[in-house]
Amino acid sequence: DSGVTQTPKHLITATGQRVTLRCSPRSGDLSVYWYQQSLDQGLQFLIQYYNGEERAKGNILERFSAQQFPDLHSELNLSSLELGDSALYFCASSVAGADYEQYFGPGTRLTVT
């Protein structure tokens, strides 16, 4: 158990819909990262927040957005969903920046039908 929690574990939804994935970091960790893992693209970095502020951006689509709240939990919002958005979405947390050890949550498996 990494100490990072993600909900829900599984999500099945239709194209065009919007979903919200939630992540609670390990106690004391200030950074939260979101990743997308699919069979053809591997593990792709989406976005990082540090203490409520956006710190780094990766290959995140404009249809996706994220935020980190004052209690440090984070949400990833995916809208206008397409079949290609089906993937595993991981959240990770670290004490500070990316060169610190990142602890990954169990992931949310999103299936878009």
Next chain:
Amino acid sequence: TQLLEQSPQFLSIQEGENLTVYCNSSSVFSSLQWYRQEPGEGPVLLVTVVTGGEVKKLKRLTFQFGDARKDSSLHITAAQPGDTGLYLCAGVTSYGKLTFGQGTILTVHP
């Protein structure tokens, strides 16, 4: 775009054999991390290498960071079925992003 290429993509070996996984890039990274991921779970960090030429050992696993900090290797001695999993290398850029390789799926047969 900084790419990390891992090879081989798939590795199927017998228990007791040795193996090496490679991670190469044309870019320099401030540090490089190796993760292991099991089905249905998130990646778990095995090691971080920071200095060019650095070698770190974790029981039967030996990690090396290239002198130029562009490549790395993971060597497993006397592989066991419990080593089966997806091995991922990830480079940390100077501005704090983590770029993952495509991964190596290792299967160790008893």
